Amino acid sequence: MDPFESIKQTFFQECDELLTDAEQGLLAMEAGDADGETINAVFRAVHSVKGGAGAFGLEDLIRFAHVFETVMDDLRSGKMELTDEVAKTLLRAFDVLADHVAAARDGGAVDEGRSAPILSEMKALIGGEGLDDDDLGGDEDFGFVPMTVAIEGDDAPAFDPPAMDEAPAAFEPMADLAPEPASGARAWRIGFAPKSEMYAKANESGLVLRELARLGEMDVKLDADALPPLDQLSAETAYLHWTVLLTTEADEATIREVFEFVEDDCVLTIEPVDGQAAPPPPSSDLSDDALAAASADAPLDIAALLARVSGEAPTAETAPEPEPVAASEPAADLDVAALIAKAQAPIAPAAPAPKAEPIAKVAPSAGSSQAITPTATIRVDLDRVDRLINAVGELVIQQAMLSQQVMESGLARSSNVALGLEDLELLTREIQDSVMAIRAQPVKSVFQRMPRLAREVADMTGKRVKLVMEGEGTEVDKTVIERLTDPITHMLRNAIDHGLEDPEGRIAAGKPAEGVVRLRALHRGGRIVIELQDDGRGINRPRVRGIAVERGLIAEDAVLSDEEIDNLIFQPGFSTAETISDISGRGVGMDVVRRSIQGLGGRITISSEPGKGSKFTMSLPLTLAVLDGMVVTAAEQTLVAPLSAIIESLTPRAEDVHFVGGKDAVIRIRETFVPLIDVGVALGFRETALPPGQGVAVLVESEGGGKAALLVEAIQGQRQVVIKSLEANYQQIDGIAAATILGDGRVALILDVDALVTTQHRRKPAPRAEKRMAG
Amino acid sequence: MSMIDTLSHTAGARRELIAFRIGDQEFCVDIMQVREIRGWTACTPLPRTPSYMKGVINLRGAVLPIVDLGARLGLATTEPTARHVIMVVSVGGRTLGLLVEAVSDIINMSDDMVQPTPDVACDQVKTFVKGLFAIDGRMVSLISLDRVLPETEAEAA
Numbered sequence: 001m002d003p004f005e006s007i008k009q010t011f012f013q014e015c016d017e018l019l020t021d022a023e024q025g026l027l028a029m030e031a032g033d034a035d036g037e038t039i040n041a042v043f044r045a046v047h048s049v050k051g052g053a054g055a056f057g058l059e060d061l062i063r064f065a066h067v068f069e070t071v072m073d074d075l076r077s078g079k080m081e082l083t084d085e086v087a088k089t090l091l092r093a094f095d096v097l098a099d100h101v102a103a104a105r106d107g108g109a110v111d112e113g114r115s116a117p118i119l120s121e122m123k124a125l126i127g128g129e130g131l132d133d134d135d136l137g138g139d140e141d142f143g144f145v146p147m148t149v150a151i152e153g154d155d156a157p158a159f160d161p162p163a164m165d166e167a168p169a170a171f172e173p174m175a176d177l178a179p180e181p182a183s184g185a186r187a188w189r190i191g192f193a194p195k196s197e198m199y200a201k202a203n204e205s206g207l208v209l210r211e212l213a214r215l216g217e218m219d220v221k222l223d224a225d226a227l228p229p230l231d232q233l234s235a236e237t238a239y240l241h242w243t244v245l246l247t248t249e250a251d252e253a254t255i256r257e258v259f260e261f262v263e264d265d266c267v268l269t270i271e272p273v274d275g276q277a278a279p280p281p282p283s284s285d286l287s288d289d290a291l292a293a294a295s296a297d298a299p300l301d302i303a304a305l306l307a308r309v310s311g312e313a314p315t316a317e318t319a320p321e322p323e324p325v326a327a328s329e330p331a332a333d334l335d336v337a338a339l340i341a342k343a344q345a346p347i348a349p350a351a352p353a354p355k356a357e358p359i360a361k362v363a364p365s366a367g368s369s370q371a372i373t374p375t376a377t378i379r380v381d382l383d384r385v386d387r388l389i390n391a392v393g394e395l396v397i398q399q400a401m402l403s404q405q406v407m408e409s410g411l412a413r414s415s416n417v418a419l420g421l422e423d424l425e426l427l428t429r430e431i432q433d434s435v436m437a438i439r440a441q442p443v444k445s446v447f448q449r450m451p452r453l454a455r456e457v458a459d460m461t462g463k464r465v466k467l468v469m470e471g472e473g474t475e476v477d478k479t480v481i482e483r484l485t486d487p488i489t490h491m492l493r494n495a496i497d498h499g500l501e502d503p504e505g506r507i508a509a510g511k512p513a514e515g516v517v518r519l520r521a522l523h524r525g526g527r528i529v530i531e532l533q534d535d536g537r538g539i540n541r542p543r544v545r546g547i548a549v550e551r552g553l554i555a556e557d558a559v560l561s562d563e564e565i566d567n568l569i570f571q572p573g574f575s576t577a578e579t580i581s582d583i584s585g586r587g588v589g590m591d592v593v594r595r596s597i598q599g600l601g602g603r604i605t606i607s608s609e610p611g612k613g614s615k616f617t618m619s620l621p622l623t624l625a626v627l628d629g630m631v632v633t634a635a636e637q638t639l640v641a642p643l644s645a646i647i648e649s650l651t652p653r654a655e656d657v658h659f660v661g662g663k664d665a666v667i668r669i670r671e672t673f674v675p676l677i678d679v680g681v682a683l684g685f686r687e688t689a690l691p692p693g694q695g696v697a698v699l700v701e702s703e704g705g706g707k708a709a710l711l712v713e714a715i716q717g718q719r720q721v722v723i724k725s726l727e728a729n730y731q732q733i734d735g736i737a738a739a740t741i742l743g744d745g746r747v748a749l750i751l752d753v754d755a756l757v758t759t760q761h762r763r764k765p766a767p768r769a770e771k772r773m774a775g
Numbered sequence: 776m777s778m779i780d781t782l783s784h785t786a787g788a789r790r791e792l793i794a795f796r797i798g799d800q801e802f803c804v805d806i807m808q809v810r811e812i813r814g815w816t817a818c819t820p821l822p823r824t825p826s827y828m829k830g831v832i833n834l835r836g837a838v839l840p841i842v843d844l845g846a847r848l849g850l851a852t853t854e855p856t857a858r859h860v861i862m863v864v865s866v867g868g869r870t871l872g873l874l875v876e877a878v879s880d881i882i883n884m885s886d887d888m889v890q891p892t893p894d895v896a897c898d899q900v901k902t903f904v905k906g907l908f909a910i911d912g913r914m915v916s917l918i919s920l921d922r923v924l925p926e927t928e929a930e931a932a
Contacts, residue, residue, distance in 0.1 A: 394836030637820065683822035729869045730831070730840040730924065733821055739831060739838045747819040747831045747838055 011052045012105045013379070018045040019098050020448050026094055027451060030087040036076065042090075043072035049101065058104040064115065065100070067122050068093055074126050086125060093118045095452050185216060185249045191269035193241040198265035200236070209242065211258045216248025245273070382478070385438055389625060392428075392435045393722045399428045400743040436623055440475040443521045443528070446484050447472045450492055450519060457496045464503050464514040465496055471521035476528045477623035483600055484530070484620075487593045491532050491616055492517065494590065499536035499614055509611065511535065527602075528622055533615040539608040541565045547574065566606045566614075570594040598754070601627060601644045627723050629750065631716040631742070632698065635680030638748045640721055640740060641710065645753040647699045649715060652676070654693030665689065667697060667709050674699070675757070678711045682756055683735055702757040710756065723750065794880040794915055795862065797845040797853070801915045802875075803882060808864045808920060812878055815859040825925050826852065829874055834863065841872040842923050849899035866920045873923070882910055889917055 025042035028035075050065035071090065074080040096118050099110045190212070194205050209220060223241040227233070246255070252270055259268050403421050411418055447469050454467040476484075500506075500515035507513055518533040541562060548554045548568045560568075568574060572591040597604045602620035621627070621644070629640035630649075656668040657676060665676040676697065678689035690711055697709040721740035724747075726733060737752035792803040818830030818841050827846035831838050841861060846852045853859065853874055861872040889906035906917045 390836070397833075397836055685820070685822060724836075724838045726831070726838055729838060729871055730821075734823055736822065739819075741833045741836065741838075745833050746817070747833050749819065749821070 008056055011056065012101070014052065015049055015101045015105075018048050019094075019101060020444075021045045022049075022097075023091075023094055023448065023451060026087065026091050029082060030084070030091060034082045039072060039076045039082070043069065043076055046072055046097070049097070053104065056104075060109060060115075061097075061100045061104045064097060064119060067119055067126075068097055070126050071122050080125065089118070089121055089125065091455060093122055095455070098452070185247050187273035188244075188246045188248065188252070188255060189269075189271050189273050190244040190246055190255065191241070191267070192244060192259070193267040194238045194262065195265050195267070196236055196238040198262050199238055201262075201265065203262045203265070205240070205242070208258060208262060209244070212244060212246060212255070215250045215255065215258070216246055218244050218246040218248075220244050380438075385435075389435050389439065392432050393625065396428055396432055396722065397741045397743075397745070399424055401745040404743050404745075436477065436625070437475075439478045439623070441478050441481055442473045442475050443481060443484065443530070444472040446481055446488060447519060447521070449485065450488065453489060453492055454496060454517065457493050461497055462502055463496060463500050465500065466514050466516050467492075468516060468518045469520070470518070474521035474523060474528060475622075476521075476620070477625070479624045480528070480600060480620055480622070483596065487596050487604075487618065488519070488530065488532070490590075490593050492519065495532055495534040495536070495614070495616075499534035499538075501537050505537075509537075523622075524619070527619050530618045530620070531615060532618075533613060535613040538610040538612055538614055539566050539569070539606070541610070544568050544574075563607075566608050569606070570604070598644075600624065601642060603644060625723060626720050627740075627750065629719055629721050629740070630698065631719050631748070632679070632696075632712040633714045633716060634678075634712040635683070635685035636713075637680070637683075637685055638716070638742065638746070639679065639712070640719075640748050640750045641698060641700070641753060642737070642750065643718065645700045645702070647701055647707070649696055649698045650709075652693060652695070652697045652709070652711070654691075657692035665692070669699060669709065672707075675708045676711055677708055677756060679751070679756070680712075700753045700757065702754045706757060708757040710751075710753070721748075721750070789883065789885045792882045792884065792915075792917070793862070793878060794882050795860075795875040795878045797848070797876050798850050800850070801879060801913055802844075802848075802918050803880075803915050804862075804864065804918050804920060806881065808866065810863040810865055810870065813861050813863065815855045815857060815861060815874065828925065829855070832861075832872065834870070834872070837870065839863065839870060839872050840924065841874055844873045844875055844923070847899070847923055848903055848918075849897060864920055866923060869924070871924060873920075882915065884908065884910070892916075 022042045022045035025038050025045070028038050029042070046065055046069045050062055050069055053061040053065060068090075071080070071086075071093075075082055075086070080086065096110065096115050099114070103110045192205070192208070194203075198205070212218060221243045223243060224239065226239040226241070228239070233239075248255070252272075255270055256263070256268075259266070399421075403425060406417055406421055450469065451467055454465050457463075458465040495517050496515070500517070501509060501511075503513035506515060516535050518531070520531040520533070522529050522531075545554075545560070545565050545568070548565075548571065549556050549558075551574065553568060553571050553574065554560065569590045570593075574591065594604050597618050597620065600620050601624070602618055604616060604618045606614060606616050608614035627640075628643040630643055630646055632639050632641055650669070652667050658666050658668070658673070660666055665678075666673040667676040680686045681689050690713065695711050695713050696715050697711050698715070699707060699709050701707050719742075721742070724739045724741060726736065726739050726749075735752055735756050736749045737755075738750045739747050740750055742748050791806040793806045793809050794801055794803040796802075816832055818832050820830040821828055821840075827843045829841040829843050831840050833839070843853045843855075853876070855874055859874060859876060860878060861874055862878070863870060863872050865871075888908045890908060891906055892900065892904045893907075895901075902922055903918050903920075904916045905919045907914055908917065909915075
């Protein structure tokens, strides 16, 4: 790829993260968080977007971001007060900003009708000051453009993110260095000079500092003066010292605790700093401004250090890791190139977390951010991951086959081969788990789209909504995530449109005018559970029932439990909205949601309390690559039924099996009759069904909520199977969802329960009449 | 395995073919289409498929459909034994296995040796046999594999 293009792509990836950060900040502001750091975080994010856009000449985006940034700047400096109205305007402006980014990425432009009004609204807020269109906020702080040149020269595309993050640092160092301390917080000056013994005991200063960062906001300054020229450098001597300025509510004992394990092997000084303004460290008698400048100069320090090391190093390979910046493993034997790459690599995306994470406060100085970045991340092409996952899937199968063959060959369980295979099995499982974890992603990527949706739907319906999200960090396989967006979107729309009352209605019902919708993700029993709860009117059961009768979904005199009535809304063709609204009534209803959830191997349930609200609960597998299945035998074939569809299994008694019209078998399960489908016959493997009273019936629920009993000869057990596509080399087969490979190396087919149940209904009059027999 | 460039001056491109037997007839396909040849292993039958679909096997983790080529060509259905072989071929981006009796020969020939298929009535012949040629007094039919798998819609009906 054209290096410039790839940098641009990185920029847009960055933008996504920055926008997420900004939105979080804005939402916090809307919730009344007027904390300087929150505002700063938003400012920085917007500023970074603008900076990047400047480098690529994305004029529309720059213009909009600039106005946005100016508003944030005014808020930050206290020139403007953060009112509810301002926060709401900013949120709407944020949506447009996101559109601008999207437009810049995908080509095209943002609708002026959307962009212009909000732009003038913002300009009105800041009194139009300093906002000539030509004035794009001082190019001096872009800091990005010169980097671009460097990149092209170097042909190394990953260089820009630090630059982007430096820009706000240079522009706004003060706030980062002297954050508003929380009440009761004190400033501490901590001198930390590890001795070489500390490293000899496998302690790492980087980890210690990272631990320290958890206590509060800190600024780390490296003192590398003791670092000798390379030829005099001893790999096992500790040369680096740090001075940490920590603002925390913790007391000295707590701080000291961080150094508990290394205290004897370092020179540690901890002293309180009077006053709140975070005075300079002792090493340099700097004013706040000077400190800021020092921090902004940090990259230069790195450069100087690098120059020092590489300049005097005869061969890069022997150059010990100076790592002044990274503050870890000072005596490691990395080469200079690695260090350079490290210093310039896109670490910033790994540590976007601007809010709530105290460590992020020091992020602007590229070096120290690296030292205490919680986790480093890399971006990997998804194809590569998928290839790896496929290969591991095959490895698992191959390993299982090998084990089985060794067992069958009659080797003793205690033989070395068998023991070795056991180890191999453990290892294989571990690899599989780790590989699956690579694809796992937090549901955040889906959740983060929801606040905007909630705002839009609320605007359109005239309702007031507060969306509360929890568990955004819950991880699930990427393929599942991709397919979660639609159902959640639909359910959220539904909850706001149908679930919540309008403000007047709510007040009349004695509730706050603003409705609350909670979106929550959590892990439970090896699955991911997503709950969407509103505090609206709840399901109007008489009306739902009435509609169901009207549409012929249930008989007029049907006796249904409250739960059954609630679940009627999942029936195809059911929509309670009196007027089909633009928002949720797009000709699809909750049945579509249910189908897509079931397509993922999940289930959705609803519980509702009139007047109090409803709660939808979705339970989904963590990955689509494997499936929990019940292995059964039918017509001498080994088949797998997805466990998610199975309710129970039972041994049918001959007297419970009846025939309707002489050919369709039904079975009585407690007080209800459900169709009894012989799997062997349904798949055409044999002509005659098992005689009543033989085999095992597996009660399943199809996507439409219809129940049926699948008759098989035997149940072999439950197993987790790796799903293999039949379509890859063949084509789809009615009644079969996919294939898998069992431990004996043979292919087993996975039943498509829904298709089996529904085709059975539709194909009734069709050919296989013989199956009526047998009993 | 590449084409024999040195002979390219002769009329028609030269190519290598793999010949195999089904019953008493001999067929061949382009060697470039053949991925591997392996012994027969039991298949997992697929429901609701034409009789020439023997089922699927596990080929190193991939699900490989197996076609009884004899039955597909309108000859007798093959009752596979351990001596039968599966030719793993790629056709249009898919990989599938062809059940044949035995692989008999590797033939080096040029396109101009191929004679057009005589106008015989059988549909299968028209569909699959691209041409005939004689080699060492034997007749070998050159087969096109493009339509070996059942078609998704049309043929199912």
